[in-house]
Amino acid sequence: MLLFKQVPQLQKYLDTLRENNRNIGFVPTMGALHDGHLSLIRLSKQGSDFTLCSIFVNPTQFNEASDLDKYPRTIEKDVEMLIGAGCDALFLPDVNEMYPGGSQQAETYSFGDLETVMEGEHRPGHFAGVGQVIKRFLDIVNPDQMYMGQKDFQQFAIVGDLLRQLESKTELVMGETRREPDGLAMSSRNMRLTPEERNIAPLIHQTLTAAKGKVKTHSPEQIKQEAIRQLDIPEFTLDYFEIADATTLQPITSFENTKSAVACTAVFLGKVRLIDNILLY
Ligand code: AMP
Numbered sequence: 001m002l003l004f005k006q007v008p009q010l011q012k013y014l015d016t017l018r019e020n021n022r023n024i025g026f027v028p029t030m031g032a033l034h035d036g037h038l039s040l041i042r043l044s045k046q047g048s049d050f051t052l053c054s055i056f057v058n059p060t061q062f063n064e065a066s067d068l069d070k071y072p073r074t075i076e077k078d079v080e081m082l083i084g085a086g087c088d089a090l091f092l093p094d095v096n097e098m099y100p101g102g103s104q105q106a107e108t109y110s111f112g113d114l115e116t117v118m119e120g121e122h123r124p125g126h127f128a129g130v131g132q133v134i135k136r137f138l139d140i141v142n143p144d145q146m147y148m149g150q151k152d153f154q155q156f157a158i159v160g161d162l163l164r165q166l167e168s169k170t171e172l173v174m175g176e177t178r179r180e181p182d183g184l185a186m187s188s189r190n191m192r193l194t195p196e197e198r199n200i201a202p203l204i205h206q207t208l209t210a211a212k213g214k215v216k217t218h219s220p221e222q223i224k225q226e227a228i229r230q231l232d233i234p235e236f237t238l239d240y241f242e243i244a245d246a247t248t249l250q251p252i253t254s255f256e257n258t259k260s261a262v263a264c265t266a267v268f269l270g271k272v273r274l275i276d277n278i279l280l281y
Helices: 007-019 035-047 065-070 075-085 118-122 126-141 150-165 188-192 195-200 203-213 220-230
Strands: 002-004 024-029 050-055 089-091 145-149 171-175 236-245 261-269 272-279
Touching: 002 007, 007 024, 007 089, 007 126, 024 035, 024 126, 035 050, 035 075, 035 145, 035 171, 050 075, 050 126, 118 126, 118 150, 118 236, 118 261, 126 150, 145 150, 150 171, 150 261, 150 272, 188 272, 203 220, 203 236, 203 261, 203 272, 220 236, 220 261
Parallel strands: 002 089, 024 050, 024 145, 050 089, 145 171
Antiparallel strands: 236 261, 261 272
């Protein structure tokens, strides 16, 4: 696997690939890799000629300094996992490489109603940071395909909107959420859970699955209230549970005029904040 830390070297190499008509698949990550990330690498290897992964813990998308400080960093293991998955190259920039004039200078984007709900509402500035870093990556890499996970459903919608605003030719491809055998969505943050918290964490996915089972018989509000009751245990502090239109991400009160709906939730287990979602139909 090739390793690039600097933009000019990476771009020179990618230009050579393009001259040879090879298309470039890109998987942006913040490291502490798990099989969810590797499933995106595998998807890229199927859909693109060359697979580039990036590892960059983007400070501008963290609304809590302590969350940034505690974000797990396991770079040696990450490199081994990427090699094992057959990833072609890793881009490992530092903050100065990503934001040469400081992050204040980087362009910012607005995402209208997409960023006023759920993660956007509960993590102020988060999606502005995501927009910033993805725009910078697009400028550097200009991938033919970019692979991102359903796990971060709202982020996927935001990045789709960014690509539209930029009139970008990059195709955005969704990878399904990889889960532990007990249903817990894989996440870099799971390694911060205590054994007790880890035991109880699958309740998040169980609640989402139960919600999906009620679509034909219950209203969105009834499903939401039952889910909130189910998640109301001492170990959890609920941030939100929403039933939303899967395209606009706006909360819905009826399934009647909604082509596709999604249930999304964020829960604190102690200090660790976990998110998950399920497409209802
Ligand atoms: P992160 O390192 O958390 O920024 O995630 C990098 C990419 O991996 C994003 O596109 C995520 O949506 C995706 N991802 C994270 N967890 C999972 C998972 N459990 N299954 C599939 N994709 C995931």
